[in-house]
């Protein structure tokens with residue numbers, strides 16, 4: 001029951017908001033409360049208000065890497081809209097709520113190279129930092145000098161070395177109480193036609209991800225060879241290995257995932273690691289499918305696939321042993 005702490009007037013709080021409309025997978029029930037924050041002051045007010053109500057908070061970018069629960073979220077979803085960009089020679093300071101593609105377009109205009117191959121990845125700069133987003137040989141974590149966060153009621157700047165950037169992961173995935181305000185990136189002045197490179201990559205991406213697709217990009221992470229046991233590696237045909245990794249899509253394809261459908265969730269018939277919402281998929285449809293095929297990969301290859309997307313609240317959901325990484 002919500003008590004009557006007054007809502008700060010600067011916050012446009014909305015009640016009972018459908019999470020499906022806030023995620024590219026188009027799945028999820030009702031969030032009790034939703035707001036967007038455009039500056040630090042609004043962030044503080046929203047957090048204080050939610051804390052006084054005893055409500056949990058979920059930080060959201062553009063929802064392109066999350067699977068919300070059909071049960072919704074009994075708290076405040078706080079969407080980051082803190083934007084801004086300044087550059088100092090080859091370094092740039094970017095608001096976490098900047099749209100990644102927009103930011104890259106402006107960096108390309110400034111002839112600053114380092115992110116041009118990430119063009120077309122949906123979402124915000126902060127969302128990209130959380131998952132260390134990457135594509136075509138670039139990943140954002142490699143460029144980070146430092147990140148400004150809001151935690152425990154104060155702003156702190158954390159250096160890149162403390163943030164554990166690895167392939168599609170960062171410390172932020174464990175520190176879910178940290179809100180990313182902005183980041184400082186180091187790029188390189190370039191004479192290459194950066195926007196042309198970006199556009200070329202975008203046209204390749206659109207073949208894989210046509211605009212109308214309801215998905216969250218790759219569902220599982222690819223597997224680095226140093227993550228798996230020698231016995232598991234022996235079961236892997238040589239042609240499964242690409243650039244020092246085993247693509248999750250290749251393992252899923254080998255166990256017959258392509259095109260398989262549960263409810264309205266389906267593995268794309270052209271890509272083993274892409275789960276699509278065909279229209280009315282529930283989170284349960286998606287998790288049932290993902291869990292079943294992660295299980296088949298485990299049985300055949302003794303490799304545990306790990307979700308690349310954030311499965312919100314999955315601790316409460318039953319029967320997901322293959323997605324939780326439990327070996328027995």
Ligand SMILES: Cc1cc2nc3c(=O)[nH]c(=O)nc-3n(C[C@H](O)[C@H](O)[C@H](O)COP(=O)(O)OP(=O)(O)OC[C@H]3O[C@@H](n4cnc5c(N)ncnc54)[C@H](O)[C@@H]3O)c2cc1C
Pocket residue numbers: 024058059060061062063064065066080096121122123124125126127128129130131132133134135172178179180181209215216217218310
């Ligand atoms: C069609 C498609 C293609 C994709 N291709 C790629 C690809 O090539 N490479 C790749 O790496 N990814 C890809 N993705 C995944 C996704 O686009 C990226 O992970 C993206 O960076 C997520 O950004 P977002 O703002 O949408 O984050 P969200 O999905 O909103 O959030 C992701 C995570 O970040 C957290 N978060 C968001 N904002 C903040 C904040 N301010 N402070 C703290 N935590 C925060 C959320 O709580 C959540 O845990 C793709 C997705 C789609 C739909």
